[in-house]
Amino acid sequence: PAALENRISKKELRNPDRPSTIVDTSAKVLKLALKQIEFVVQENVRLRAENLKLAQNKTPDGKIVYTYSDPNIQAKFTPPSDSSSTDGTLDFLYNANINTTQYWKRTPPIIGAKKSFLDIYSNDKRLTINGKKRYTVEQNAPEFGLRLQLRTIYGITSQKLYTGPGISFDFKRYNLLAYSYYNITDNKWQYAVGVNYDLIRF
Structure with missing residues (x-):
């Protein structure tokens, strides 16, 4: 994948004194808040044709x-x-005839996690995008996530059914969770917290 140049962090975006960038322009045109934008790709398209008859x-x-x-x-x-x-x-x-394809693939193959890519190219071999015949950008997965859940668990060993609300917080490969569940058999509430880490993500 082609590396994105002129990166700007979310921390820098919150600085009111920073110079305006293409991110600000995109937010204004699309009527978005800066926090809604995941990334911006600026395509520099160049056509070179020689010895046309x-x-x-x-x-x-x-x-x-x-x-x-x-x-x-x-x-x-x-x-x-x-x-x-x-x-x-x-x-x-x-007529530029630029094609944009969004797709996923596993990296590394077979056992790797699914990653999303944006591929930009033209059928016209005379056209280059950011200096390349084909320009590929890896789309970053969200690093944070918060979920409110209703959990139902059946204990195979205890042969008991538990149900109740929970909250789950995702950060990269980590998942922090806290939940309470009602033990139907014993007629009482119980509580638990835990941390999960993705060794392999499909």
Whole structure:
């Protein structure tokens, strides 16, 4: 995956004295709060076409023009009316045809966690995006999460059913949880806290 340049942390975003960035512009255009934005990719698209074979044509009024056309480019060059004139013109139209694909894959393969990627490319080989034929960005999974839960547990050994509310907090691979459950058999509430760590995440 291509590394994102000019990174700005969420802590820096909270600084009111920092200079404006593309993140601020995106938030304003999309009418979002800064905290809603996960990442911004600014694509610098460049087209380089050399030695295009021009066709000579004559307009209805008798002027000579030179044209070029392919599935992506339509161009027309009208030469100056004479050697001392500067009224020559070039009309140019380009259809960028940029494809964006979001997909997931496991890294490392088979046993790795699913990671989401954004792949940006064009079918036109003359076009580059941020200097590359294909530009791939890894989308970061949320680091934090908070869940309110209703838990029901059946103890196989005790053969008892427990149910009750709980709260769970996710941070990267850690999961902190606290819950209370009602022991139906013993007719009483019980409480528990715990920490989980993902050794392997699918």
